[in-house]
Amino acid sequence: MAVQSLSTIPERFLECQVIDSAGEAKSIGELTHQRTTLLLFMRHFGCIGCAEHVAKLAPRFIELDQLGVRIVMIGCGSPRFIEPFIERQRLVGEPVEVFTDESLNAQRQAGLMYGRWGGFGPRGLFEQARAFVRGHVPGDVEGDAKQQAGALLVDAQGIVRLYHQSRSLGDHVDHVRLVDAALSVCLNANPELI
Amino acid sequence: MDLLLHIANLFLLISFSVKSMLWLRALNILAGGFFIAWAVSYSPPIWSSVAWNILFGLVNMWRIYVAILERRPPRLSAEEQRLHKAVFSELTARDVRSLFDLGQWENGLPPEMLCEVGTISPRVWMVADGEITVRKADRMIRTIKPGDFVGEASFLARKPLAASVVIESPVRFLSWSTQDLERFMSERPEVASGLQRILSACLVRKLDQVNQAA
Numbered sequence: 001m002a003v004q005s006l007s008t009i010p011e012r013f014l015e016c017q018v019i020d021s022a023g024e025a026k027s028i029g030e031l032t033h034q035r036t037t038l039l040l041f042m043r044h045f046g047c048i049g050c051a052e053h054v055a056k057l058a059p060r061f062i063e064l065d066q067l068g069v070r071i072v073m074i075g076c077g078s079p080r081f082i083e084p085f086i087e088r089q090r091l092v093g094e095p096v097e098v099f100t101d102e103s104l105n106a107q108r109q110a111g112l113m114y115g116r117w118g119g120f121g122p123r124g125l126f127e128q129a130r131a132f133v134r135g136h137v138p139g140d141v142e143g144d145a146k147q148q149a150g151a152l153l154v155d156a157q158g159i160v161r162l163y164h165q166s167r168s169l170g171d172h173v174d175h176v177r178l179v180d181a182a183l184s185v186c187l188n189a190n191p192e193l194i
Numbered sequence: 195m196d197l198l199l200h201i202a203n204l205f206l207l208i209s210f211s212v213k214s215m216l217w218l219r220a221l222n223i224l225a226g227g228f229f230i231a232w233a234v235s236y237s238p239p240i241w242s243s244v245a246w247n248i249l250f251g252l253v254n255m256w257r258i259y260v261a262i263l264e265r266r267p268p269r270l271s272a273e274e275q276r277l278h279k280a281v282f283s284e285l286t287a288r289d290v291r292s293l294f295d296l297g298q299w300e301n302g303l304p305p306e307m308l309c310e311v312g313t314i315s316p317r318v319w320m321v322a323d324g325e326i327t328v329r330k331a332d333r334m335i336r337t338i339k340p341g342d343f344v345g346e347a348s349f350l351a352r353k354p355l356a357a358s359v360v361i362e363s364p365v366r367f368l369s370w371s372t373q374d375l376e377r378f379m380s381e382r383p384e385v386a387s388g389l390q391r392i393l394s395a396c397l398v399r400k401l402d403q404v405n406q407a408a
Contacts, residue, residue, distance in 0.1 A: 060387070060391075063390075063391055063394050063395075066394070066395075066398045067394060067397070067398065174383075175387065176379075176383055176386050176387050176390060179387070179390050179391075179394065180350065180390065183350045183351070183390070183393070183394055183397065184350060184351045184352075186397065186401070187347045187350060187351035187353070187397070188351060188353070190401060190404065191353075191356050192335070192356060192357075192404055193347045193356075193397060193400050193401060193404065194328060194335075194344065194345070194347050194348065194355050194356050194357050194359070
């Protein structure tokens with residue numbers, strides 16, 4: 001069953017394993033267990049589009065954390081690229097956990113796109129130039145450059161409240177829409193709030 | 195007469211080296227003036243160059259006028275300035291002006307029911323002075339103090355109110371229709387994120403109160 005908004009997260013996706021910088025494996029099921037979780041998939045750890053995406057989203061991490069959202073980033077390179085990525089993106093001390101899945105199984109189960117076109121097609125190239133002009137720097141390819149990004153907001157009951165499948169390098173999830181979905185989840189979980 | 199051409203190009207060169215867009219345009223207008231003088235002094239005058247430089251000058255003048263207007267701080271009353279500092283500090287004075295213009299100031303006198311339990315709130319209220327009471331089956335759940343919102347949860351989650359919103363003492367508040375607020379937020383995403391931050395901070399405060407009470 002494919003991942004889609006307002007559907008329960010598929011069992012096969014929950015079973016996917018991701019690895020942290022220490023090499024410890026966790027399943028998507030463990031990460032999303034009984035807590036609203038934002039799964040942010042990146043193309044690869046050196047991707048300029050992902051650097052732009054993180055810079056846009058980072059000012060909202062504290063807010064999401066206060067709303068009870070666990071923020072999980074998943075790349076696709078070697079675990080040794082995780083610490084430098086955290087440092088480069090100034091994520092030290094932020095309420096974010098970074099994992100990777102080199103097998104791309106989690107990305108596949110999440111229904112994310114895979115192909116060269118998203119990063120190196122005309123739109124991808126334009127978005128690379130736009131990110132560069134905005135002050136972001138491309139790094140080495142630390143993962144699979146053909147993997148495209150995406151985002152899933154999963155509530156504590158395992159229902160996908162927001163699903164974004166990036167079609168190209170600069171096609172990021174809208175942070176206003178994302179926080180809106182997180183607010184909605186928080187309010188539905190706390191009906192006494194008015 | 196080539197001196198005029200050199201002066202014009204010199205101003206153009208200086209304009210390219212300045213950081214400020216306003217100065218760049220001003221120096222471009224000056225350079226354009228010398229280009230025009232040079233073109234007119236030619237025999238016969240180069241009218242096409244005159245026309246193009248007049249057009250460039252007009253566009254630059256228009257953009258300078260707009261930029262100066264944008265730099266002027268908007269007018270905010272003492273009450274609005276107080277709320278800007280206390281509640282909307284994340285937004286610029288200009289954005290706060292547009293947000294306040296969208297809303298409606300009201301003085302509420304008791305007893306008045308603003309919105310009943312089970313209905314989808316048509317407005318979002320923000321208390322400026324006094325307080326609004328939230329009641330559920332005659333039980334007071336909480337009071338909304340100055341700077342806090344009510345009805346925002348119903349607006350954000352698009353769900354009916356879980357309690358009634360009542361005025362039990364004189365209160366001054368600002369309110370927005372949920373439709374206007376939704377349109378405003380979709381038209382101005384940069385303001386929407388700031389406003390969202392303010393509303394979520396308010397919800398987190400309420401959530402803390404609920405958790406403490408539990």
